[in-house]
Amino acid sequence: MVDPQPGNDSGRSHDMDTTESSNPIFAIEDAPGAGRGVFARRNIQKGEVIYTADDLSVHVLFREYRGEICCQCFAYNSGEKQPVKDLLHGLAFCSKECRDIYLDKSDETCLAARAAVEKLIKMKASQSPLESKLESKPISRPTAEETAKAWDTTEIQATSIRAARAAASSGKAAKGDLKTLQRAASAPVSPDVINFLLSAVLMHYTTRNTPSRRSAFSELESEATPYVSHAELAEYTTAYLHLVCTLPTPLLPFISVSFLHDIKTRETHNSFGIRSLDDQGSEFFGYGVWPSASYFNHSCAQNLRRTRRGRTWVFSAGRDIAAGEQLYISYVSSEDSGGDTLGWRERSANLRRTWGFECVCERCGREKAADGA
Numbered sequence: 494m495v496d497p498q499p500g501n502d503s504g505r506s507h508d509m510d511t512t513e514s515s516n517p518i519f520a521i522e523d524a525p526g527a528g529r530g531v532f533a534r535r536n537i538q539k540g541e542v543i544y545t546a547d548d549l550s551v552h553v554l555f556r557e558y559r560g561e562i563c564c565q566c567f568a569y570n571s572g573e574k575q576p577v578k579d580l581l582h583g584l585a586f587c588s589k590e591c592r593d594i595y596l597d598k599s600d601e602t603c604l605a606a607r608a609a610v611e612k613l614i615k616m617k618a619s620q621s622p623l624e625s626k627l628e629s630k631p632i633s634r635p636t637a638e639e640t641a642k643a644w645d646t647t648e649i650q651a652t653s654i655r656a657a658r659a660a661a662s663s664g665k666a667a668k669g670d671l672k673t674l675q676r677a678a679s680a681p682v683s684p685d686v687i688n689f690l691l692s693a694v695l696m697h698y699t700t701r702n703t704p705s706r707r708s709a710f711s712e713l714e715s716e717a718t719p720y721v722s723h724a725e726l727a728e729y730t731t732a733y734l735h736l737v738c739t740l741p742t743p744l745l746p747f748i749s750v751s752f753l754h755d756i757k758t759r760e761t762h763n764s765f766g767i768r769s770l771d772d773q774g775s776e777f778f779g780y781g782v783w784p785s786a787s788y789f790n791h792s793c794a795q796n797l798r799r800t801r802r803g804r805t806w807v808f809s810a811g812r813d814i815a816a817g818e819q820l821y822i823s824y825v826s827s828e829d830s831g832g833d834t835l836g837w838r839e840r841s842a843n844l845r846r847t848w849g850f851e852c853v854c855e856r857c858g859r860e861k862a863a864d865g866a
């Protein structure tokens with residue numbers, strides 16, 4: 494990750510509205526070989542801020558960094574614990590101001606959900622992780638059919654759990670439904686997966702009156718086979734059932750297989766890593782999706798710089814850019830790019846492995862041609 498040049502904030506916008514009247518700087522258009530991309534509408538000077546994305550939708554901060562990252566501004570202080578703790582909800586903040594901003598956005602239902610999931614994770618901490626039970630299986634990416642089948646089975650169990658919960662108050666739950674609930678509740682859980690799914694459910698709930706936020710997500714590029722292994726798919730289906738067992742009832746309408754599948758299929762190609770800011774991003778402590786910032790393609794010779802300021806991403810020109818040029822960021826952190834010393838073969842292999850695409854950027858094209866590849 495790189496720091497931006499200082500500049501003005503003329504690119505600030507909530508939605509990446511690219512109609513000419515509202516966004517004179519860039520437009521989203523077809524980018525040959527790479528789907529859609531962002532193109533400059535006018536000349537842009539080096540250092541000019543062209544866009545600020547503040548629409549973080551879903552995210553997770555990894556459990557191993559618990560207490561070390563401010564849950565509001567993502568501040569990190571070389572592994573020191575953050576001073577303001579909220580153990581009930583599993584939260585930590587760098588200041589009371591950050592805590593107040595965070596709590597202002599969370600109603601009682603959101604906080605009850607956080608508390609329930611935190612309690613569940615702590616209770617499960619002594620159980621063996623799900624991966625260890627599945628690690629003897631060969632690692633292969635589940636096909637779209639296998640994924641659909643796993644989710645269909647999960648949805649049947651979820652229906653049974655919902656029925657058991659609905660009947661609980663009358664004490665008349667069917668035995669089969671209760672057994673399904675007990676079995677689901679006793680399964681191990683991946684803290685990072687359940688917290689990621691919880692953020693999706695809370696996003697759905699808190700934006701229920703602004704459907705454009707949800708549709709912005711659905712328009713992103715999707716991946717039909719987003720799970721890297723059967724173990725990962727199992728982590729997701731298990732976490733989903735845990736949420737159906739655990740979440741406060743007002744949230745149950747906001748959790749469904751189709752919604753969470755939408756989220757996972759979009760997250761894969763559109764996440765930004767949440768990394769430390771003052772050490773070349775060497776600490777990787779989470780990831781999230783800012784849908785409005787998801788249209789920038791990658792180039793191994795990017796012309797934009799991006800930097801994170803708290804929960805926002807700021808994009809600025811890394812050099813003078815001419816009208817009509819495509820605007821590119823780098824998808825690879827400076828840690829992983831080998832300080833820009835890698836050849837095209839290594840860069841391509843990295844992008845293929847982490848992003849799943851063959852890079853069509855101009856630099857790779859030039860270096861391949863020079864190699865006669």
Ligand SMILES: C[S@@+](CC[C@H](N)C(=O)[O-])C[C@H]1O[C@@H](n2cnc3c(N)ncnc32)[C@H](O)[C@@H]1O
Pocket residue numbers: 526527528529530713714762763787788789790791792848850851852853854
């Ligand atoms: C964050 S999205 C960027 C927007 C995307 N092109 C779209 O149409 O929505 C990332 C995806 O764009 C495509 N992409 C981005 N940079 C690329 C590149 N240099 N070469 C090939 N494909 C690229 C890949 O399909 C990648 O998974």
